[in-house]
Structures are given as structure tokens and as C-alpha cells.
Amino acid sequence: MLGSMMDRPLLVSSLIEHAARNHGEREIVSRSVEGPIHRYSYAALARRAKQLAHALDRHLGIAPGDRVATLAWNGYRHLELYYGVSGMGAVLHTMNPRLFPDQLAYILNHAADTCLFLDLTFVPLAEALAPSLDTVKAYVIMTDAAHMPATTLPGALCYETLLAGQPDTRPWPPLDERTASSMCYTSGTTGHPKGVVYQNRSTVLHAYAACSVDALAISCRDSILPVVPMFHVNAWGIPYAAAMTGAKLVLPGPKLDGASLHELMEAERVTMSAGVPTVWLGVLGHMRESGERFSTLERVVCGGSAVPRAMIEAFEVDHGVHMLHAWGMTEMSPLGTVCAFKPGMAELPAAERFAIQEKQGRAVCGVELKITDDAGRALAHDGKTFGNLWARGPWVCQAYYKDEGGEAFDDGWFNTGDVATIDAQGYMQVVDRAKDLIKSGGEWISSIEIENLAVGHPAVREACVVAVKHPKWDERPLLLVVPAAGRTIDKPQMLAYLAGRVPNWWLPDEVLVVPELPHTGTGKLIKSQLRAQYRDYILPTA
Numbered sequence: 001m002l003g004s005m006m007d008r009p010l011l012v013s014s015l016i017e018h019a020a021r022n023h024g025e026r027e028i029v030s031r032s033v034e035g036p037i038h039r040y041s042y043a044a045l046a047r048r049a050k051q052l053a054h055a056l057d058r059h060l061g062i063a064p065g066d067r068v069a070t071l072a073w074n075g076y077r078h079l080e081l082y083y084g085v086s087g088m089g090a091v092l093h094t095m096n097p098r099l100f101p102d103q104l105a106y107i108l109n110h111a112a113d114t115c116l117f118l119d120l121t122f123v124p125l126a127e128a129l130a131p132s133l134d135t136v137k138a139y140v141i142m143t144d145a146a147h148m149p150a151t152t153l154p155g156a157l158c159y160e161t162l163l164a165g166q167p168d169t170r171p172w173p174p175l176d177e178r179t180a181s182s183m184c185y186t187s188g189t190t191g192h193p194k195g196v197v198y199q200n201r202s203t204v205l206h207a208y209a210a211c212s213v214d215a216l217a218i219s220c221r222d223s224i225l226p227v228v229p230m231f232h233v234n235a236w237g238i239p240y241a242a243a244m245t246g247a248k249l250v251l252p253g254p255k256l257d258g259a260s261l262h263e264l265m266e267a268e269r270v271t272m273s274a275g276v277p278t279v280w281l282g283v284l285g286h287m288r289e290s291g292e293r294f295s296t297l298e299r300v301v302c303g304g305s306a307v308p309r310a311m312i313e314a315f316e317v318d319h320g321v322h323m324l325h326a327w328g329m330t331e332m333s334p335l336g337t338v339c340a341f342k343p344g345m346a347e348l349p350a351a352e353r354f355a356i357q358e359k360q361g362r363a364v365c366g367v368e369l370k371i372t373d374d375a376g377r378a379l380a381h382d383g384k385t386f387g388n389l390w391a392r393g394p395w396v397c398q399a400y401y402k403d404e405g406g407e408a409f410d411d412g413w414f415n416t417g418d419v420a421t422i423d424a425q426g427y428m429q430v431v432d433r434a435k436d437l438i439k440s441g442g443e444w445i446s447s448i449e450i451e452n453l454a455v456g457h458p459a460v461r462e463a464c465v466v467a468v469k470h471p472k473w474d475e476r477p478l479l480l481v482v483p484a485a486g487r488t489i490d491k492p493q494m495l496a497y498l499a500g501r502v503p504n505w506w507l508p509d510e511v512l513v514v515p516e517l518p519h520t521g522t523g524k525l526i527k528s529q530l531r532a533q534y535r536d537y538i539l540p541t542a
């Protein structure tokens with residue numbers, strides 16, 4: 001027997017319609033690339049998304065299913081593309097401008113984007129790419145006529161000129177909910193980047209999950225500043241979750257340093273923000289140097305890399321801000337787990353609370369997780385046994401675009417490439433990425449765990465542990481540390497600090513102090529590069 005409820009499709013366009021109807025006056029504030037702060041409302045966003053959709057089909061000939069690429073910061077015009085492109089049934093392809101130009105050209109051609117929308121910042125980049133692009137027919141610069149630059153981009157169009165005069169009414173089409181809404185390529189530390197194509201349905205379900213109280217707890221009373229870029233996994237779904245609830249959105253544009261972010265948080269009374277640990281390092285550094293305070297910030301969502309305990313502690317103890325640790329990936333829209341407390345946990349002594357917050361958290365309802373050994377056998381959820389972490393759920397991808405990378409999928413599950421434990425309460429903890437684990441004498445060492453302890457030393461700003469070849473043990477850990485501003489650190493101090501905090505045989509064989517470490521476009525350490533660089537380093541113990 002079938003139920004008799006209405007079979008209404010789950011569509012991205014329904015989110016912006018809901019926001020315009022119920023929270024039409026709620027503000028969206030952007031730090032524009034041109035400089036000034038721009039403000040408007042959800043009602044204005046909905047109208048402009050419709051104008052954009054008209055411009056896309058009438059003027060640019062975009063049809064449902066066509067891919068529309070962006071090279072843009074977090075700002076209101078990018079948000080209009082989120083809703084205008086997906087709303088009309090086309091596919092928004094957000095690109096990470098920090099990738100290498102040849103990777104970007106590969107991605108644009110692979111997705112066969114017909115149109116590229118770009119912020120002023122990226123005009124030189126797009127000019128360099130243009131000769132290698134096979135399918136792009138139109139370049140649209142996201143600015144007004146007064147700021148249009150001289151450019152070699154063929155037939156470059158001005159965003160505001162394109163929208164001007166377009167009608168701001170238009171019914172959104174009643175798409176099949178499985179219609180693609182957006183796509184994003186994984187950074188691809190090895191091989192070519194692979195495309196993940198999100199659906200209207202998966203995007204809406206993911207937004208419901210993200211808003212729920214034991215996930216990100218987003219409500220219309222929030223003022224949210226997503227530092228996580230709209231060019232990476234849909235800014236963790238925040239643009240959709242904000243429209244779903246009518247939360248105020250504060251978009252930081254290109255200024256992502258600690259001082260600029262703090263200034264915007266204070267001016268716009270931000271209650272929640274989200275970003276990778278590197279961003280919070282910058283913010284905490286600014287707070288320490290300036291002695292300033294947060295007057296409205298309640299919680300910070302942090303993921304993308306493991307969050308060190310020192311960071312959880314600094315936010316809580318120094319600023320009274322709760323750090324919400326989350327885990328996910330491009331292939332998962334991205335939300336997989338969030339570390340919300342179970343009853344009683346908030347009342348535990350600080351050290352025990354922080355130990356829980358260091359875990360990546362519990363699966364949000366909709367996501368199922370399992371850990372297995374290499375033969376695919378399920379492992380115990382005892383918080384100690386670690387194995388390959390698999391996921392499935394309605395916002396987890398079932399294949400990459402054009403069916404590449406099929407080895408990551410098996411029997412309806414996706415192999416995340418992470419190695420993790422899951423405890424009896426369901427809290428998952430990432431031990432390492434499978435390829436970053438260090439195999440010493442047949443036993444595994446977690447690079448993440450040593451790194452997170454090392455950054456607890458007040459003289460250390462950042463740390464990275466990589467495997468180095470060893471004649472006797474196969475691999476041994478090498479620790480690279482970047483000193484904190486105005487501080488010094490050396491090998492004996494570092495080893496003395498780690499001794500007793502990790503098993504003796506985990507202690508790095510070498511500690512090198514370096515001025516900086518390389519990061520990916522999304523702020524993560526590029527371990528593959530460091531591994532290659534130090535692979536054959538001659539350790540003092542070798």
C-alpha cells in the first residue's frame with residue numbers, strides 16, 4: 001500500500017521562494033570585491049535570481065542541463081548564481097580559483113561549461129585560461145558597468161548590464177527532483193580532479209539535515225558568516241540552509257584575514273561562522289595580538305582537517321565560543337558527522353569535554369557509516385579499533401561524473417579514503433587519511449594525532465608529520481613545525497613536549513623547523529608534496 005501524501009519535488013528553487021515569502025526582509029550582507037559593503041534582502045535576492053535566469057536563457061542561450069562555471073568569492077552575485085542557475089534547471093559548476101591553471105582548464109573542458117562567470121579578481125586568471133577552453137562561449141564579469149576592466153576575454157559581458165531590464169518575475173520550472181543542481185571537483189591530490197554532481201533532491205535533504213539542532217542548529221535568529229568558500233562544496237551547504245531558515249547571511253568576499261573577519265563579525269552581529277582550522281588560526285592570532293573580543297559569536301563550525309584541542313580550548317576558554325567539530329567531504333555534499341554533545345556531556349570537566357570535541361562526531365541522520373578491515377569485514381565500534389571508513393546516504397555520491405574513479409564505490413557504499421574509529425556512542429574519529437598513515441615496523445602511527453599535540457605547544461603555529469623511509473622500520477615520522485609569531489622552538493624542546501603525550505615509539509625521528517608549510521586551495525596542508533619532498537630524507541636514526 002502506498003501512502004497518500006503529495007509528491008512534491010525537493011527543489012533548490014523552493015528554498016529561495018520560501019525565504020522570499022517568509023523572511024523577505026532578512027538581510028544578506030556582502031563585502032564586495034569592489035570594496036564597499038553591499039546589503040539587500042532575501043526578497044531582492046529572489047528577484048535578481050529571476051532576472052539572472054532570464055538573462056541566462058534569453059541572452060546567453062543557456063538550456064536546462066547546461067553547465068555554468070563560476071570563479072568567485074562569497075558574495076551576493078555568486079548567491080544569485082546559486083539560485084538562478086539551479087532554479088532554471090541548469091548546473092552551477094563552482095570552481096576553486098586556487099587550483100593550478102592547467103587543472104582549472106582541465107576541469108572546465110571536462111565539465112564542458114558553456115559560460116564562465118567571474119569576479120574582478122579573477123580576470124587575469126580567466127584571460128590566461130581562455131585560449132585552452134574548448135566549450136566556453138561567454139565570459140561574464142561579476143561587476144557593474146563603472147567597474148568593467150579592459151580585458152582580452154573574448155566578448156566579455158558585464159553582469160549588471162546583463163541583468164538590467166530583465167523581468168524580475170518568472171515561475172521556476174517543476175523539475176524532476178533528481179535533476180542536477182550543481183557540481184564541484186575534488187582537489188585531486190593524485191591524478192585528475194574528479195567531478196561530483198549534486199541533485200536538487202540531495203541538496204534540499206542536506207540542507208534539512210544541516211539545520212537540525214544536533215547538526216549545525218541553524219535558525220532564523222542566526223547571523224551566519226561562512227568563511228568556507230562558496231567555490232568549495234557549496235560552502236558546506238550554508239547558502240541553502242540559510243535560505244531554508246531565513247538566517248542572515250554575511251559574505252566576506254576576498255578579505256579572509258583575522259582582522260577583517262573579526263570586524264565583519266562584530267559589525268553584523270554574527271552568531272555562527274564556519275571554516276577550516278587554518279582560518280581560525282588566523283582569527284585567534286588576531287584576537288591575541290589585538291586583545292579584542294567577540295560580542296555576539298556563539299559557535300564556530302570547523303572541519304576540512306582535524307581540529308586540534310588547543311584550538312577548541314582557546315575558543316572556549318579565552319572567548320566563550322563553542323567549537324563544533326564536523327567532518328565531511330566533497331563527495332558527501334559535504335556533511336557526514338557533527339560533534340554535538342549527548343545528554344550529560346556538556347557538564348563534564350573541561351578536559352573530558354575537549355576530548356569529545358576532538359572527535360569528528362556522530363553521523364547526521366541520513367548518513368550511515370561503517371569501518372572495515374582491508375578484506376571488507378566490519379570492525380567493532382569500540383573507539384579503539386580503526387579501519388577504512390565507508391559512507392552511504394541520499395547526499396553521498398554514487399559515482400563520479402562520467403563514471404571515473406569507480407574503485408571508490410562498492411556494494412552501494414562509498415570508500416571515504418579516511419581511516420577512523422567509531423565508539424560505542426557513535427562518535428567517529430578520523431585517525432588519518434589512509435595515504436597519510438605512517439607504517440612503522442608493521443604498526444600504524446597517526447600523523448594527525450602527533451600534529452594536533454604539537455600545535456598545543458605555545459611556540460608552535462602549525463605542524464605536519466610525514467612518513468620518511470627507514471631501513472629498519474620501513475617508515476618513521478618526521479615532524480615539520482612552523483614557529484608562532486615572535487617565538488622559537490627546537491627539536492629537543494619539541495620532543496620533550498611530546499614525550500609522555502604519545503607512545504614512545506611514535507616520537508618523531510626528526511623535527512625540522514620551517515618558516516611555512518604549503519596549503520591547498522581549501523587551506524589544507526599539501527601532505528603529498530611534503531611526503532614527496534622528504535620521502536628520502538636521511539633520518540639521524542637511519
Ligand code: ADP
Binds near residue numbers: 186233304305417
Ligand atoms: P579534498 O579531498 O580536496 O581535500 P574535501 O573537502 O572533500 O576536499 O576533503 C575531504 C577530506 O578532508 C576527508 O576525507 C578528510 O580526510 C578530511 N577532513 C574533512 N573534515 C575533517 C575533520 N574534521 N577532521 C579530519 N579530517 C577531515
